[in-house]
Amino acid sequence: MARKRFTRQQLHELVWTRPMRDLAAEIGISDVGLKKVCVKYGKIGVYETVERRIHRLTPEEQRKTQKGTWFYAPKYDYLSSNQFSIRRSDYDTYLQDGRNLRVEDRLNEVMRILVGRAFAxxxxKRLEGIRAAEAAARAARQAEIQKLQATQVAVIERLHAQASAWRKAQDLRTFIAAVEDAPDLCADARRSGWLSWAHDQADAVDPLSPDPARVLQVDFEAFARLQALTKAPATGDGKGM
Structure with missing residues (x-):
């Protein structure tokens, strides 16, 4: 793109009075692109450095003072320095007049700066999206680990409970066998009924009765998943889980 030059007056007209479409065409980019840049970074202005001095009464103001006429006099006078800068705020200056180049000679630089900031x-924003996705993946991974750990704890507790119940059933059957072998107990209907009832109680406690296969109802895939999650390094994209 060829360098474009503007006089100081043209620069003022360009910034303050030109329509967006004309301004973009003058600089050499689309009006949509220029609008996006301006919306993204706020309003850009041309600022002049001024010198502030205590206001001195003009001859007319002095005459009014002598006559006792009320009038408003500013507290300060602001003197032009003819030094301009292009900036968005006091803390965000893009370009300013130098010894050899004026801001009107460097408008292309302004656009390069703005476009560069837009790309940055x-x-x-893209990196923030990646970081947010990684954080969400880590949170989901941790939540899954906690859920699987709770499931594992429950299964292990059930295993211990089943083992305790089985031992209790064995104790009951040992006691029932002793009752059956006791020589002093007559083999009448009452004894027979008690033995039947006692065997039912032992079977009710025994986790292997009547279906031994039910103790094997364990989600081993969940255990394998938990092992893989806790051993694999936590990655942002969820890989290696």
Whole structure:
């Protein structure tokens, strides 16, 4: 793109009075692109450095003072320095007049700066999205680990409970066998009924009765998943889980 030059007056007209479409065409980019840049970074202005001095009464103001006429006099006078800068705020200056180049000779630089910042902002937004996705993946991974750990604890507790119940059933059957072998107990209907009832109680406690296969109802895939999650390094994209 060929360098474009503007006089100081043209620069003022360009910034303050030109329509966006004309301004973009003058600089050499699309009006949509220029609008996006301006919306992204706020309003850009041309600022002049001024010198502030205590206001001195003009001859007319002095005459009014002598006559006792009320009038408003400013507290300060602001003197032009003819030094301009292009900036968005007091803390965000893009370009300013130098010894050899004026801001009107460097408008292309302004656009390069703005476009560069727009690309940087877009990249920052992309990286923020990646970081947010990684954080969400880590949170989901941790939640799954906690859920699987709770499931594992419950299964292990059930295993211990089943083992205790089985031992209790064995104790009951040992006691029932002793009752059956006791020589002093007559083999009448009452004894027979008690033995039947006692065997039912032992079977009710025994986790292997009547279906031994039910003790094997364990989600081993969940255990394998938990082992893989806790051993694999936590990655942002969820890989290696």
């Amino acid at each position: 902002a877009r990249e920052n």
